[in-house]
Amino acid sequence: MKSFADLLDRLVLTPSRNGKLKLLEDYFRATPDPDRGYALAALTGGLEIGSVKPALLRELVLERMDEVLFRYSYDYVGDLAETISLVWEPATPKDQDIDPQSVRLSQIVERLQKLSRNETRGVMRDLLDRLGTSERFALLKLVTGGLRIGVSARLAKQALASFGNKDIEDIESLWHGLKPPYLELFAWLEDRSEKPELATPAIFHSVMLATPIEDRDFAILDPADFAAEWKWDGIRVQMSCGSGRNRLYSRSGDDISGAFPDIVEAARFEGVIDGELLVGGTSRSNQPTRTFSDLQQRLNRKTVTARMMEDYPVFIRAYDILFDGSQDIRSEPFVTRRERLATLIEAERPDRFDLSPLVAFSSWQELEELRASPPDPVIEGLMLKRLDSTYQAGRAKGPWFKWKRDPMNADAVLMYAQRGHGKRSSYYSDFTFGVWTSLPDEGDVLVPVGKAYFGFTDQELEILDRFVRNNTVDRFGPVRAVRAEPDHGFVVEVAFEGLARSSRHKSGIAMRFPRISRLRQDKLPREADRLETLMALLSN
Template structure:
């Protein structure tokens, strides 16, 4: 717990990305399994407990401190968990005799702890922890732990350890579970790359790059294909025997917010990885981005949102089909595979992104200038 708390504290005060990376790298190198895996889970937002409510923390603190002194202190500090962490006075003889719990001990205990025993266990932990660990612990058990590092940053730090790219981590990430021991073993060269098997994992897509400051005359138009960029968000649809996922281009799983899309994929029952644009579509009309934003802002949509703001997909590409990796094939071949897949299954609410024929790049510029009014980004 102490190492994790120290990391949290340092991350909270460090604005620099480079330093955060160095701190994460150091922590992941030094901390043992499974502690570091649970720390990683905390950064990925998948470590959350609601074992204690603020009232319980306050009640615990009152066992050790006068209410008037507590009130004056809380008033000054302004944060309940921090006030309790700082004001807590370990009972004589406790501090130092018993080691502070490790992060994994805390996690494992909370997972199976009957509610009635929670206060006793937490009291015991508070007695053995230092102030900084008490703070981390109290934030963790009340489900309000904030780590000053995103999941992506943590994955980048892991990739740095093994001279990999963060996308290499993304490829296996969604097939793994906390405490990610197989991942760390791979990073440290002690085990092969974890096999995602049939898990619906994310495959880093090729991202759109602006064509600014590029000499178009040096490019041959016949080597290039043009499609519209729609005003939605780029997504990856993954469907395997083990389930369906909707990922953003940064590998965030947003499936829960789009059960309509998940249901369509489930009905298709096709083993496939698709690249496309997520949009709100009424008939053939694409709704403004603000509508999509409303759906993105909610963890789960209401029934009326599903009715009034139905999601749809413009398909750009196909990356896997029936377990076959298509990513090394030329684009035109993949496009044919995508078209035939689409024609065969005729999925509802998924249409192909139209290929725009052109002879000169100038044709595209004209089209783009004319398109701004049609809900097309350009």
């Protein structure tokens, strides 16, 4: 357990990607099975210990600590696991079946996974008593699943590839067919066995990514070499079907089939297609496509109700094909793959699958005009694909480009703030902001339109954090309401990709991908934008 705790500590304090890769690779090399497999599962979100809930952890710490003191401590630290690990006062150690000096990560995981809910309280109490501060922190992060240490599943897989001198695409193709503690995976990585054979053919394959196009690229690129497609505002998905088994994956390889059983069950083809998951009606069913906020109603759910599937029907707008049946066609040119894709989609249900249309153009200037005025509000730009491009995993410069619409901008006023996580846990770094509108009997008031936690520099974060601390006017749990009056408050320039109607916001709208682009300390809050201005953008 100590080596896992040390790994987490170092990952939190290591900002660089290469530094994190080196730490992970060294850990996998030095740590025996099955500990490293359970660590890998924890880092990639694949470890489930369902018997331990945050409410139970709060109850345990309140057995040893005054509730008001704990609340103040939690408010200051901003992270439940870190707070408990710091304030926990161990009782007198008792004889246990786990040696406190040599307790292993695998022992803890396997023991907790076998416990009933009634047994969990006592075991967690004993573990917290026996572990040191760093190990307690690691344990609590492990059981709550909220690591937040700057390690993505992709980064962990890259570390495995480097550790075993294997291709990351091979690792990703195996990922969903293996389970913790990944004994077969590590045996292959260390050349102690052959590459594992998966029982299911419906596996994930690394996706091809586009690079943002730059102004200088247009001078050297010939428009005749490229096809253009609209860039739709949904989520990138890969659908893999074979031998009667269908699976839906996100672009990062997460299995999201449980959230979208209607689309999974509708597929009749065999092969692997790439596309955009959207809500609404396909072009083949002559129904309008709906916004990303509608799609969010179904994202990040393990199961969905029949009512939700009826209210938010999903479909795939397909734009590429990797396997046609069992035939790997990624090495064929884009135009050939598209012909095959068109034939496949034509045979599928028209309410669940359609083909991403090509955008006709003869010059970059003509395409620029189309980009500026797309025919559908669910479009966020263009994709440019070389006609001769093969389907390559990763983000190669040249074959595919993305050309997004210019971001919208608005001046908004900070209304609420909350502490961040990880290395930002001591700063107020998550900000809710609003614009002015006039309400009956209230006059001009601020209404929230978005929330952002990035876009600013570390120096700007210091300024924002200081403002929150000096201008807090109310508290709602971890949330701080800040002073926001016409002549006193903090104005920020917010860049965002689009707007959508939202019943969750008092304003009736929500920003898509908002980020704080500038601190406008030169402006008074009364000079910030009004809701009517944003509504006009929504209607355009």
